[in-house]
Amino acid sequence: MSVRRVAYVVAGLALAFVVLAPLTSIDAAQQAGLPLLTDKLWFRIATTVAMFVVMASGWNIIGGLTGYASFGNVAFFGLGAYTAGVVVTNLNLPFAIALVLAPIVAATFAVIVGIPLLRLRGHYFAVATLGVGVAVGEVINNIEPLGAATGLFLPIIRSDVLFFYLMLGTAILAVLTTWVILRTRFGYGLLAIRENEEAAAVIGVNTTFYKVAAFCIAAALTGIAGAIFAQWNSFINQDNAFAISDNVQMILMAVIGGTGTVLGPVAGAISLELIIQRLAGGGSGSVFSQIGLGVLLAVCVIFIPRGVIDFFGGRSKLSLRYFRQTLRETSA
């Protein structure tokens, strides 16, 4: 059996466990000796992991498949969160409506900023989107009906299981979306743009439309995650809805897991979030976690630029040869 198949089986079992564990009552799970998801902390971590799977997969669609490294995706998360906040508190409508509106708002914003910004490439695009991410947060921070600097408080819904399933469902949606995209004409168009945009244009790829569409899909997914986060956390402000560190994290996860792949962002999100939770014990621990993440990113980008998915499940064996080969192939 190949390494890839083993990985699939393990991933499938883990997924089944994560999905099924909360189905049984917490007491039953404890008696059965299943530690995961039986206490609040683990529920919180599992929901957070699912949230980052959505964000990393969303980023992967624009950054990994299309090759446009966005540092402003967190704006979509924030807009989704604030859409939920406004719908639930200011308009007194049910949360379900927020779940529908959040991706629409985020995607619309992606079209508005995407059309001018997606003309830029490389660092220029990265810096411009970073600017947008920060700016949207600052603007919302100064709008009185949106709670300004105080933030918005949403009525609390006490159901860890509900939010876990919502996030998990969105994460599965994000992974499926990527999987479908990679099997369609649209997906090939995105890859062509990433690999050589001018060549893509002269063989008939409508590059502007494709890029904006990819940005839109990424935004919609990220927006849903934002909306769920808002209701789950029941408090949002500029710091937790528009955190640039979240944006850095989703990029790290996609890069470490493997950009351009379906399961890379999932692997990256799970492993990195667990590492972060482990390292960030508070106090001086969080400093080491930051340093550790930085070192990890540097090592990954240099030695396994195609991500751990390719590293463990790819064509090659685990060997020095793999490192030498990828170094040769990816350094200009």
Place this chain on the structure above:
Amino acid sequence: MSLLAVRDLSKRFGGVNALAGVTFEVEQGDVLGIIGPNGAGKTTLLNCISGLYRPDTGDIRWETTSIRGLAPYRIARLGIGRTFQIVRPFPSMTVRENTAMGALFGRPGARLQPGAALNEADTVLDVVGLGEKRQYPVLRLTVPDRKRLEVARALAMRPRLLLLDEVMAGLNQVEIEQALEMVRRVRDSGVTIVLIEHVMKVIVGVCRRALVLNFGRTLVEGPPAEVLKDRRVIEAYLGQRYARDQEP
């Protein structure tokens, strides 16, 4: 009515007149060679036709309609394929996938699905002589093979007009012969060709007409053999003194 008509085309880059009023026509089934010294504006001309540059003045007509200023993908779907002088493959894809991209996006009319496009690629790869290397990653291809791949990707679009930008540059004599054969096969399949080339053997070998550009202007136009003997052409390439010394 000609297939492609370029009229009084000009394009400036800052203070440089890359194109300064170029006019020519290409008939259906024609093979037109464009030659000229470095910096004469040959590639700029191709970039204007394929829509990568927007010309400053002048017009480009495809049959009866103007295609000036259209987006590159629209021009591609009208049936104009092109290659790049410096090859631009999609590096993470195989030879077959690269070629399939042309069939997937460049066809006018009915859209192919990825599977059908891959089958289409196999047919085209046989025409350009890459059939046995279809599963190779692009990075394993030699320079002449990469040039062939450029042609294959453009051919997969089933273009009516093919713009070839120096597909023979950097090839040795044997490879040039093979590439010439390939261009003849493409011509015989009914595709109209405009090719930029420095290798005179190619111009004489396949072109029905040759157009010489110099400083963004048309210098001479006519049958290749006559054009290459023209004193103005020799001057442009080798200097006035050399041309004078050659006078009988």
